[in-house]
Amino acid sequence: MSDNGLDAVKLDGAGPVYDQIRRAIRDLVLNGAWPPGTSVPPEHALMERLGASRMTVHRALVQLAREGLITRRRRSGTVVASPPASHAMLDILSIPDEVRRLGQDYSFEILSRRDGKPAPEVAALFELKRAAPVIHLVTRHLSGGQPHVLEERVIHLATVPGAADESFETVPPGDWLLQHSLWSQAEHALSAVAAGPREAELLGIGRGEPCLLVERRTWNQESPVTAVRLLYPGGRHRFVGRFGPYGRV
Amino acid sequence: MSDNGLDAVKLDGAGPVYDQIRRAIRDLVLNGAWPPGTSVPPEHALMERLGASRMTVHRALVQLAREGLITRRRRSGTVVASPPASHAMLDILSIPDEVRRLGQDYSFEILSRRDGKPAPEVAALFELKRAAPVIHLVTRHLSGGQPHVLEERVIHLATVPGAADESFETVPPGDWLLQHSLWSQAEHALSAVAAGPREAELLGIGRGEPCLLVERRTWNQESPVTAVRLLYPGGRHRFVGRFGPYGRV
């Protein structure tokens, strides 16, 4: 067989060999050519194809394993890992998971949806270039029947065209995106804001009460994927993280 | 010379050799035996003392460098690194640095100080066992003459006895602690709260306005060092972080 995946590994000659190997495989994983579950060729096969010693190949694979992109087991070999659903303080990307982790029943409802060029106020809120078509969604998530968080989101149709055909009636948009799109970078911002009249009503709190606002934008290789504003009623929510002086523990 | 530090490196025979070396040196750094700036013996010296090959020693040192505990340079060698003052979203531990990074003048004032067993309401706020003696401090930090953040802190005198003799008039307590104590673990919690009457007055905002509350507790090997509550006037502050699906980028 010539299309077992080995041929896809190509070095670029830039920098140390182990790093060329690491980047070559990393790129195959991140751009979707090797989806989760794909077998990575064994070390000896990479050795032969790339003309490197086993230690050099090994070093690249160990580093990728430490970064979480692949998992390795003796005898059964190396496979591309599934991206972790959550990995740090603010990184619970699935609100259903977040709610169920608290031991509550989860439900959600789409409050509004509008496809196409965003209205000026939406474009301003998410710092969009006005021309790009998006889906603009407002969703309310419930925990044990009570309002949990209010979500306002834009999905960039140029990056995720398949979203146009999805109703988001059974799977909330954040979870649908996790399953149907790739992302390579995210940015979070956290702030405290007062609930506006409509927000207060939807969250079942008083006007002006403090809320935690989580803003998240994600990209896949320079292309914007989605941007979301999550408004949590204050007091009821805390974001917690632990680490040491040199990094996470 | 026999006390050049080499003798302090002791393996425990548990697990791979490279990991024994890594842990041995890590422990010397974390427990203060090798403070920042200390020279780490060169690879060939560790090879000879430990009876390991250079690759094995190298592997341990590379990993420590990646973890940020040491810095390595050709010719000049390996030295113990200074703990980074900031390394992620919520980890700006020095408020003067935080303010100066925004291009503003910094100043601060101690609003109150009480040494000894904490009052019941303070013990409750910080979840303290009532018996342990602490310093209880309230501080206001100013940015360009305007209130920036309100700080309420307890310092555990059993862990940091030297704090009793410090007036905190020239160096704010957080910065003094960074210089005069060690910590190995921290916990952060973030929430949105409404400003109380006294807090609003001290921050120069209206009562009930949303504020971002950052609560941080730090320990050094199981011993509590300090606990602090930082109240930032909402809207004016955002905490931002960037990362990829597999971790920080």
Place this chain on the structure above:
DNA sequence: AAGTGGTCTAGACCACTCC
């Protein structure tokens, strides 16, 4: 039993940088 990764060695050459 055999295939896979995990570790380790002994040696080599190179790159950087301080003296």
Place this chain on the structure above:
DNA sequence: GAGTGGTCTAGACCACTTA
């Protein structure tokens, strides 16, 4: 020039796991 770390090789043995 010399000391340091950075990379790489060729080979070895071991540990684990599946067939």
